[in-house]
Amino acid sequence: MSAIQIQHVSRHFGDTIALEDVQLEVKEGEFFSLLGPSGCGKSTLLNIIAGFLQPTSGFVYIGGENITDLPPYHRHIGMVFQDYALFPHLNVFDNVAYGLKVQKMPRKKLKERVMECLALVRLEAFAERMPHQLSGGQKQRVAIARALAVQPSVLLLDEPLSNLDAKLRKDMQFELRSIQKRVGITTILVTHDQEEALSLSDRVGILGDGKLQQLGTPLDVYRTPANRFVAEFIGQVNLFEAYSADMQPASSGYRYEVPGFEVDEGVPLSIEVSGEHGPSVLFMLRPERISILPEEQNGQSNGMPATLTEVGYIGNALRLKAALIKGEITIQAPDPQFPRLPKPGDKVYIDWEQEDLVPLGLKEEPNGGR
Ligand SMILES: Nc1ncnc2c1ncn2[C@@H]1O[C@H](COP(=O)(O)OP(=O)(O)O)[C@@H](O)[C@H]1O
Ligand SMILES: [Mg+2]
Structure with missing residues (x-):
């Protein structure tokens, strides 16, 4: 009742x-x-x-x-x-x-x-x-x-x-x-x-x-x-305003591109979505869902190259900003179990799982204003 x-x-x-x-x-x-x-x-x-x-x-x-x-x-x-x-x-x-x-x-x-x-x-x-x-x-x-x-x-x-x-x-x-x-x-x-x-x-x-x-x-x-x-x-968030890149479904769904973000020279950040969405979708990515690897440990990882621009240590975690080739991403990583803290300028690789990109529905306003 x-x-x-x-x-x-x-x-x-x-x-x-x-x-x-x-x-x-x-x-x-x-x-x-x-x-x-x-x-x-x-x-x-x-x-x-x-x-x-x-x-x-x-x-x-x-x-x-x-x-x-x-x-x-x-x-x-x-x-x-x-x-x-x-x-x-x-x-x-x-x-x-x-x-x-x-x-x-x-x-x-x-x-x-x-x-x-x-x-x-x-x-x-x-x-x-x-x-x-x-x-x-x-x-x-x-x-x-x-x-x-x-x-x-x-x-x-x-x-x-x-x-x-x-x-x-x-x-x-x-x-x-x-x-x-x-x-x-x-x-x-x-x-x-x-x-x-x-x-x-x-x-x-x-x-x-x-x-x-x-x-x-x-x-x-x-x-x-x-x-x-x-x-x-509720918490910190990366928001990506993504636009449909092609109307035909790709292997794992429809492909969207995020203007303002490049993972390589001239290569836009892209997101694949299963099922059909509108011409534009706003995606959320929580900072703690992003994994971060120092450059030398990268090996065969398919992460995106990035450069740390801000490093904040809050005891149990690190709050970081990392610049991709184009665009900046906020990351929260657990307290590192090694003596040296990363510093701005360090080269890293970052990565996330497809399912960590959560669609927030159709974007209502052209400039993302509320
Ligand atoms: N007695 C009042 N007279 C005029 N405006 C009020 C009065 N009480 C609240 N408001 C206005 O109503 C809105 C909501 O206030 P309130 O409920 O106190 O917010 P919150 O508790 O979430 O901070 C605010 O814009 C506030 O200025
Ligand atoms: Mg109140």
């Missing part, structure tokens, strides 16, 4: 169209992320689900019930904000107890419930602390405990980890996922961090310009992006 259904939701702010006809369903118990760049409408959609904002048109259902006109406090939703929004004058216990006191829960039961929630986020020992005596990660855990205390049917998280430093953010990502699994609560996480969305979620919705660009598992959206926007937003 769908826990949450968003039906044709649009939201305008004056002339700004923050959301346009968004349709999606989140399943019971699912960890779902809304991923997109800043300003694409993520918070607007989350606030519409929470009831803090009304859609200009469309409907929101929770547990099969149309709740579009229901005020926030009747929606059984727990929400966590980027800035934690703890009550500064209340200690940890009273922050978590807040919603339960509003519900007039009896004292003994309330205490049990608060301690249960603090145990869930591993903060039992911090009940007496004031918010200013907590680290960023601890504050965020209090905010999560507070949201879960009232046993909501849905947990909404708006960029909850983006104020934390990189290492703590990674730890909290695992923790968030493990809390969500233990509680089994339907969760929507809003984030602009693609790694966070991919690593935590059962499914991801990619928002761009107020429109839902793609809905799928992390694997779907990374490996088979629906369009150029998704391909470029």
